[in-house]
Amino acid sequence: MTEIDEDALVAALWRVIATHGWPGLTMGRLAAESDVKLATLRDRFPSRLDPLILHGRRVDHAVLAGTIPGQGGAARDRLFDVLMRRLDAMQPNRAGILRFLRDMRRDPSLAVLLGPQLSLSMRWMLDAAEIGGSAARRRAIALGLVAVWLSTVRAWAEDDSEDLGPTMAALDRALDRAEQLARTLRLLPEAEAIAEPAPAA
DSSP states (O other), X not given: OOOOOHHHXXXXXXXXXXXXXXXXXXXXXXXXXXXXXXXXXXXXXXXXXXXXXXXXXXXXXXXXXXXXXXXXXXXXXXXXXXXXXHHHHHGGGHHHHHHHHHHHHTOTHHHHHHHHHHHHHHHHHHHHTTOOOXXXXXXXXXXXXXXXXXXXXXXXXHOOOSSOHHHHHXXXXXXXXXXXXXXXXXXXXXXXXXXXXXXXX
């Protein structure tokens, strides 16, 4: 199979969307912008959603490749770092992503179709933040992390600052809310420990 520079293709995808919007994305335009043959695109990306899924995988890869095992510190701080690095990976394609987010408001079915991919990405982000636990607990935390991520992306879309200070503040607040909920639902080890009865004297 013909090799493709996946990062270059993703960058071309967002340039096309920045110019033409999601409704104007065609494989012909993507082929011209990326200099990848249409036949090759057909083999690798049967639908327009597939390049978007590739974007998610490449963002995941960027975060995971930059993760140092045994980071230490609080789980919340590790999640903060992971999600900010995820935004850093998206920043070069900001114009196209913002255009897509605006277009998605007019086509809610896109969110439904991409939802499972986002949930999968958040499970990988839990691994990057070295947050373990049972499969059921990780699924629940990943769902909460989806909400944190969506809230943060909304702030990022409105944030024109160079240091992304407002985005970081929004992520901090979202993580606070998620942590409080996780403690209420006893999804965190600390909450479970508090809930344990004291030993008999």
